[in-house]
Structures are given as C-alpha cells and as structure tokens.
Amino acid sequence: MATTMITTLDRSSRAAARGLSDISIRNLFIIPTVLFLIVFNIFPLIYSLGYSFTDFRASTNAPANFVGLQSYRDLLNDPYVWSNFAITAKYVIVSVVGQLLVGFGVAMLLNRDIPLKGLITTLLLLPMMLSMAVVGLFWKLLYDPSWGVINYALGLGNFEWLADPKMALYAVALTDIWMWSPFVMLLSLAGLSAVPKHLYEAAAIDRAGPFYTFFRITLPLVAPILMIAVIFRTMEAFKTFDLAYILTSQPTAELISIRLYKMAFQEWQTGRSCAMAYIVLIMVLAITNIYVKYLNKVKER
Amino acid sequence: MAAVRTSSEITFNRVAIVAVLLVTIIFLAPIYWIASTAFKPRNLATTIPPTVVFQPEISPFVKLFTKRSQLRSPPSPEEYAAAPWWERVVFDGGEKIVRDGKGQVQWSGYPSRFLNSLIIAITSTVLAVGMGTFTAYGFSRFKVKGEADLLFFILSTRMLPPVVVAIPMFLMYRAVGLNDTHIGLIILYTAFNLSFSVWLMKGFMDEIPKEYEEAALVDGYTRMEAFFKIVLPEAATGIAATAVFCFITAWNEYAFALIMTNRRAQTAPPFIPSQVGSGLPDWTVIAAGTFLFLLPVAIFTFLLRNHLLRGMSFGAIRK
Known part of the structure; x- marks a missing residue:
C-alpha cells in the first residue's frame, strides 16, 4: 500500500521537514479504519466459516464435530428453506414495486408549484427516518381486527391482516411501503427537477400529448435515478428482519432473515446457521457487486 | 411550463394539490395516531369508533416511567389526598405505583433503556464519524492503491x-464476555456506521477545493495543521450531517440489540416491543414510550432536510 508516493510539497521545504510526510498521514488516516473493519467485520465471517462445517450448538458444551459440507447440502435440499427464499422474493417484489408506484406517483404530484412544498416534502419523508421495529410495533394496533383504525377507516369489519396466513406477508409489505415510498419519492423528485424545462416546452409546441411527454421525456430521463432507488430498496427489502419479526409470526411471512435468526438463536443450530449465513452472504455480495458497478456508471455521467 | 396555461392544466394542478394534501394526511396518520394515543386515558386507546377528540392526559408518561400494579380496592381518601398529582393520575386509572420498603418509587425498565440508547448511539456516532472523517480525507486527497476495491470492501x-x-x-462476544455490554454494542454500531461515514464524508471532502490546503502548505503549515485548521472547519456541515445520520441509524437499530443484549445494555428498540408481552397491552404506555423515542429523530429529520437525499443514497446523489 505504501508504494505510491505523491506529495505536493518540496521535500526540502520547512513544512515538510517539520510535519509528517503525506504518506505517513495517509497511512495514519486510512489503516486504522481498514483494520477496525477487518477485525470486526471480516474476522467474524472467517470465524463462522469454520463453524459452518461443524454440527456445533452454542447452547451445549458438547465439542463441535466436523461434518464437512453436510449443512450446505442439507440446506440446499431443504424445501422449507427454499420456501423461505420464495417468500422473501415475493416480499421484495411486492414491497419494491409498491414503493416505486407510490413514491414516483407522489413525486409526480409534488413536482409543481405547491404552497408549503418544502414543509410537505419533509413531513412526507418522516416515516423512513423512524425505527422500523418501534413504529412497526404500533402498526399492530392499526391492523388490529377489532379496534384497528385501518379496518374502521376502510369499513372492513373484522378483517384479519396479520393473523391470516394469506394476508400477513402483504400486511408487512404494506407497512414497508408506507415507510419507504418516501425514499423513492425523494430520489424521484431529484430526478424530476433535473429534467430540462425546455424539453417540455418543445413538446408543448409540437402538441405532444401528456402520455407521449411522460413516456418519451419524463420517464427516460428519470429512469437512472429510479434504478438507484430500486437497487437500494431491493437490497434493504432482502435484508428485512425487524418489521416482519415484530408484526407477525405466520410461517407464510417467514423471511430468510427470520429463518436464520430462529435457526441460530432459538433452535441453536449454530453450525447449520453459519452455513445458512454463508449462502445468504454470497447472494448479497452478488447483488452488491451489481449495485456498485451500476452506481459507478451513474456517477461517471 | 408554457407561459400560457390552458384551463384544463389549471384544473389538473388544483386536483394534484388536493391529492398531495390527501397523501400527506394518509402518510402522517400513523404518526399522529402514535402521538395522540400517548396522551389518551387507557379506556379510550382501543375504542370503536376510534377516539379522535379527547381530553389529553399525562398519565401514560407517568406510567411509562414507573412500576405499577393493579389496585384491588380503591385507595382510601387520606391516601389519595396525600399522594402527589402524578400518583393520583395512576390511581385514577385503577393502578398504583409500586414502592419499595422505604417508600421509594420503583422505576420501570424504560428510563434505563432510553439512557442506554443515548449512551450507545452517541458514543458510536462520535467514533464512527471521527474515524470516518480521517479516512475520507485520506481517500480524497492521496492516491491509494486499489482505492475502488477498498471503498467497495468498506461498503x-x-x-x-x-x-x-x-x-x-x-x-x-460470548467468548470474551462482551455480550450484553455497552462496549459490545458500541463496537458493533461503530463498525456498522463507519462504512457509511467514510462514503458520505469522502463526498464532502471531495467538494472542498484542494487549493485551500495547498495555499496553507505554501504558507508553512504542515499537512496535519492544514487538515485541522483549514479542512475540518470547511467540512463542519458535512460532519454534522454525517453524525446525525449515524446517530439515527444507531438509535433505530433493532436486530443487533435484540441478539446481543437482554437487560443491562438493552436499548429502547428491543425493549419497547417486549412491553407488549402477554395479555392485553396498555397501548397508551407503549405509545408514550414510542413517542419519546421517535421525538429526537423527528427533530433531526427537520434539521437534516437539505441533506436527506445525499445521506439516504449513501452520497450517490448530490443536490
């Protein structure tokens, strides 16, 4: 790391002689952070890689036996685990598409002269800043079949949101849409305000209809920023734990993070859960890689 | 927009404004419901139709901070008269505050969890932003071999x-005895926020013209002096914004806290849901706890409003 030498200073100058060299400063500033992250982020993962080849259970004192790739083989052949992945995929799609539609829709509505626009925008952004676990808990009261405000407002009677196996996952997604549509809205607003006004003027002169203007001017120009929003939200939705764990215990809403949590900290199948964590980790790294490549591409423009 | 507006455009604009107001009301309704439930008497928290107009009460907050038990029989008039106002509101709700042998009021679990949240969020924020600022400067000003890979690794x-x-x-943590300790969570949150802090601060550092420091270097400052006296003051806004984001992330975090703590170092997010427990939960108390917990974040959101885009997109989009 210390091979490239760059300095704007004449090395014989007074300042250079007094202070630390640029290279030592660079190393002093960067190396502690990298070391910290290696010790607390990378080392634990190596540590758990070892356990993933064993039948270790953290709840007992029994020594761990080496079982090789057994856990990985079992997990990848377990239809239960696959159903957790399928549930997660369904959840990601429902909540991200929902956020995209609501968030972009609200941004389109907001993208005009509106009294108190700044205040309204900030108020709309509030949900995404709040704690998912704590606010999610309160949605339990809102969803309550007998005295929930949602059923009352929509006239749904005693409709079961969280206790119905078919509905639970959608109810969680709905809360997630409420929390994170503002994020898509925020990004969309930035995209919309960057569309040059003269394009709309030219379209108006050409008597282009609103649909043509939307699909040929607005959407293509906002698309890259919408893509960023989709990538961000997809990754976050894939990781979802808090909201679903707090709102419901329906097996039909058991996301992969929740399965992993139960395996590790309720069933205490430590070795197996380490293997499972690795399967999830590889998936996340693959998505992150695509995401960073895309981000860099957008940044270069 | 074109200078001349047709009447249909004006109508559409009005419809859009009404729609925006409706959407805002719908989005804020859950937050309003939390805030209003925090000031309701218990019997009005779960009613059909929902209670919208009511006489606000402070009793949920008194109950939030104290240990209580059900009253078997109403307190004697003397006992009631001798009690301070905050104890009377609990009596009025059919409960009494638990006192120890010396008559000391017993606290509930909430104040200590709130304090834990404060200690852990503030300490980890200071550490993450401190380290992140130095590292971001390093990445911003010096050539680092494999910079893109390192930044990716950090992210x-x-x-x-x-x-x-x-x-x-x-x-x-179990092996070294860091489970359920403040230091354990502080380390975790620092590591978690450090990557964010480096990415965001690098963007802010890139925006400070190099010429400022170069001028200082020519004037005989060392690089360190230039960093502390020229760059840091210039980066103050960025540091503040990054710190608020880190604080909010640590403040809101749930999963690590749930797994790594259970009592001594437990923060508010895993504690508040655990209040629901068995039986009929007192939603007014939960709402009061939630309200106090959300209040700092709501205030910070307003202070941060001009930096939200940048922070929430990890510095990918700048205004």
Whole structure:
C-alpha cells in the first residue's frame, strides 16, 4: 500500500521537514479504519466459516464435530428453506414495486408549484427516518381486527391482516411501503427537477400529448435515478428482519432473515446457521457487486 | 411550463394539490395516531369508533416511567389526598405505583433503556464519524492503491443482513464476555456506521477545493495543521450531517440489540416491543414510550432536510 508516493510539497521545504510526510498521514488516516473493519467485520465471517462445517450448538458444551459440507447440502435440499427464499422474493417484489408506484406517483404530484412544498416534502419523508421495529410495533394496533383504525377507516369489519396466513406477508409489505415510498419519492423528485424545462416546452409546441411527454421525456430521463432507488430498496427489502419479526409470526411471512435468526438463536443450530449465513452472504455480495458497478456508471455521467 | 396555461392544466394542478394534501394526511396518520394515543386515558386507546377528540392526559408518561400494579380496592381518601398529582393520575386509572420498603418509587425498565440508547448511539456516532472523517480525507486527497476495491470492501460490510453478522459476533462476544455490554454494542454500531461515514464524508471532502490546503502548505503549515485548521472547519456541515445520520441509524437499530443484549445494555428498540408481552397491552404506555423515542429523530429529520437525499443514497446523489 505504501508504494505510491505523491506529495505536493518540496521535500526540502520547512513544512515538510517539520510535519509528517503525506504518506505517513495517509497511512495514519486510512489503516486504522481498514483494520477496525477487518477485525470486526471480516474476522467474524472467517470465524463462522469454520463453524459452518461443524454440527456445533452454542447452547451445549458438547465439542463441535466436523461434518464437512453436510449443512450446505442439507440446506440446499431443504424445501422449507427454499420456501423461505420464495417468500422473501415475493416480499421484495411486492414491497419494491409498491414503493416505486407510490413514491414516483407522489413525486409526480409534488413536482409543481405547491404552497408549503418544502414543509410537505419533509413531513412526507418522516416515516423512513423512524425505527422500523418501534413504529412497526404500533402498526399492530392499526391492523388490529377489532379496534384497528385501518379496518374502521376502510369499513372492513373484522378483517384479519396479520393473523391470516394469506394476508400477513402483504400486511408487512404494506407497512414497508408506507415507510419507504418516501425514499423513492425523494430520489424521484431529484430526478424530476433535473429534467430540462425546455424539453417540455418543445413538446408543448409540437402538441405532444401528456402520455407521449411522460413516456418519451419524463420517464427516460428519470429512469437512472429510479434504478438507484430500486437497487437500494431491493437490497434493504432482502435484508428485512425487524418489521416482519415484530408484526407477525405466520410461517407464510417467514423471511430468510427470520429463518436464520430462529435457526441460530432459538433452535441453536449454530453450525447449520453459519452455513445458512454463508449462502445468504454470497447472494448479497452478488447483488452488491451489481449495485456498485451500476452506481459507478451513474456517477461517471 | 408554457407561459400560457390552458384551463384544463389549471384544473389538473388544483386536483394534484388536493391529492398531495390527501397523501400527506394518509402518510402522517400513523404518526399522529402514535402521538395522540400517548396522551389518551387507557379506556379510550382501543375504542370503536376510534377516539379522535379527547381530553389529553399525562398519565401514560407517568406510567411509562414507573412500576405499577393493579389496585384491588380503591385507595382510601387520606391516601389519595396525600399522594402527589402524578400518583393520583395512576390511581385514577385503577393502578398504583409500586414502592419499595422505604417508600421509594420503583422505576420501570424504560428510563434505563432510553439512557442506554443515548449512551450507545452517541458514543458510536462520535467514533464512527471521527474515524470516518480521517479516512475520507485520506481517500480524497492521496492516491491509494486499489482505492475502488477498498471503498467497495468498506461498503460491502454494511450490505450484509444484520443476522448474518450477528451470529459470529455473538459467539465471539460470548467468548470474551462482551455480550450484553455497552462496549459490545458500541463496537458493533461503530463498525456498522463507519462504512457509511467514510462514503458520505469522502463526498464532502471531495467538494472542498484542494487549493485551500495547498495555499496553507505554501504558507508553512504542515499537512496535519492544514487538515485541522483549514479542512475540518470547511467540512463542519458535512460532519454534522454525517453524525446525525449515524446517530439515527444507531438509535433505530433493532436486530443487533435484540441478539446481543437482554437487560443491562438493552436499548429502547428491543425493549419497547417486549412491553407488549402477554395479555392485553396498555397501548397508551407503549405509545408514550414510542413517542419519546421517535421525538429526537423527528427533530433531526427537520434539521437534516437539505441533506436527506445525499445521506439516504449513501452520497450517490448530490443536490
């Protein structure tokens, strides 16, 4: 790391002689952070890689036996685990598409002269800043079949949101849409305000209809920023734990993070859960890689 | 927009404004419901139709901070008269505050959890932003071999689901006795926020013209002096914004706290849901706890409003 030498200073100058060299400063500033992250982020993962080849259970004192790739083989052949992945995929799609539609829709509505626009925008952004676990808990009261405000407002009677196996996952997604549509809205607003006004003027002169203007001017120009929003939200939705764990215990809403949590900290199948964590980790790294490549591409423009 | 507006455009504009107001009301309704439930008497928290107009009460907050038990029989008039106002509101709700042998009021679990949240969020924020600022300056001003890979590595650690990281951390912490300690959570949150802080601060550092420091270097400052006297003051806004984001992330975090703590170092997010427990929960108390917990974040959101885009997109989009 210390091979490239760059300095704007004449090395014989007074300042250079007094202070630390640029290279030592660079190393002093960067190396502690990298070391910290290696010790607390990378080392634990190596540590758990070892356990993933064993039948270790953290709840007992029994020594761990080496079982090789057994856990990985079992997990990848377990239809239960696959159903957790399928549930997660369904959840990601429902909540991200929902956020995209609501968030972009609200941004389109907001993208005009509106009294108190700044205040309204900030108020709309509030949900995404709040704690998912704590606010999610309160949605339990809102969803309550007998005295929930949602059923009352929509006239749904005693409709079961969280206790119905078919509905639970959608109810969680709905809360997630409420929390994170503002994020898509925020990004969309930035995209919309960057569309040059003269394009709309030219379209108006050409008597282009609103649909043509939307699909040929607005959407293509906002698309890259919408893509960023989709990538961000997809990754976050894939990781979802808090909201679903707090709102419901329906097996039909058991996301992969929740399965992993139960395996590790309720069933205490430590070795197996380490293997499972690795399967999830590889998936996340693959998505992150695509995401960073895309981000860099957008940044270069 | 074109200078001349047709009447249909004006109508559409009006419809859009009404729609925006409706959407805002719908989005804020759950937050309003939390805030209003926090000031309701218990019997009005769960009614059909929902109670919208009521006489606000402070009793949920008194109950939030104290240990209580059900009253078997109403207090004697003397006992009631001798009680301070905050104890009377609890009597009025059919409960009494638990006191120890010396008559000292027993606190509920909430104040200590709130304090834990404060200690852990503030300490980890200071550490993450402090280290992140130095590192960001390093990446911004000097050539680093494999810079893109290192930055990616720094970022990727944040992208993992918390449970994936928590399993090995739990085992390691157990081995060294860091489970359920403040330091344990502080380290975790610092690591978690450090990547964010480096990415965001690098953007802010890149925006400070290099010429400022170069002029200082020519004037005989050392690089360190230039960093502390020229760059840091210039980066103050960025540092403040980054710090608020880190604070909010640590403040809101749930999964690590749930797994790594259970009592001594437990923060508010895992504690508040545990109040629901068995039986009929007192939603006014939960709402009061939630309200106090959300209040700092709501205030910060207003202070941060001009930096939200940048922070929430990891510095990918700048206004």
